[in-house]
């Protein structure tokens with residue numbers, strides 16, 4: 001299906017013209033970022049916790065220590081909400097309240113399914129590593145049985161999701177532009193810096209081209 005079906009929870013009510021349920025838009029945003037914030041409730045108290053994810057087809061995988069509250073809560077089948085944001089610019093308006101930001105964001109509602117099968121868990125771990133850097137898995141030591149045991153992997157079917165995208169300048173009335181303030185957009189890009197070699201690593205190993213020229217999505 002090329003579109004997510006809006007539900008009572010995901011229908012974009014505020015500025016609906018910025019909302020989209022286009023699956024490709026949602027996936028493009030997810031694949032460019034790889035940090036999400038997961039909101040969940042424990043004993044009536046909401047927590048919002050940042051973590052990594054990987055998208056594989058129509059699923060996200062989350063992983064973490066079996067001791068983590070986040071993983072234990074989601075693994076128990078508790079409902080949660082996850083969001084991802086890419087900041088594209090700061091919008092300078094002629095008015096105090098007209099300032100804004102350009103962004104691409106995704107909200108996913110869901111329930112997670114724990115991956116118990118050892119082979120499926122290992123495959124998800126490989127997906128995590130490859131999502132960060134294509135080709136990395138073949139160059140590093142795979143997880144030991146013990147490491148896999150201590151790691152919980154959760155699958156999140158992408159069924160209920162929305163995206164919101166803001167582009168462009170301020171939306172103030174023309175008369176506001178008589179102000180003396182500079183107006184416009186300051187674009188923001190998330191760009192990698194220069195790689196820093198770990199002093200414990202072999203100095204003879206050159207920086208791989210795909211780290212030197214890192215880009216997302218991988």
Ligand SMILES: Cc1cc2nc3c(=O)[nH]c(=O)nc-3n(C[C@H](O)[C@H](O)[C@H](O)COP(=O)(O)OP(=O)(O)OC[C@H]3O[C@@H](n4cnc5c(N)ncnc54)[C@H](O)[C@@H]3O)c2cc1C
Pocket residue numbers: 009010011012013014015085087101103104105106107161162163164
């Ligand atoms: C970087 C950034 C900065 C923002 N700054 C502000 C701000 O300062 N003030 C402000 O009011 N709003 C801001 N927003 C927009 C904000 O995310 C909400 O869309 C807005 O506040 C409306 O919230 P609501 O709960 O009334 O949305 P509703 O329209 O009632 O939300 C209903 C459903 O729409 C979907 N939805 C809503 N917002 C988003 C979203 N951003 N991305 C994907 N799906 C979404 C969700 O599925 C949600 O459950 C910002 C967004 C981003 C990404």
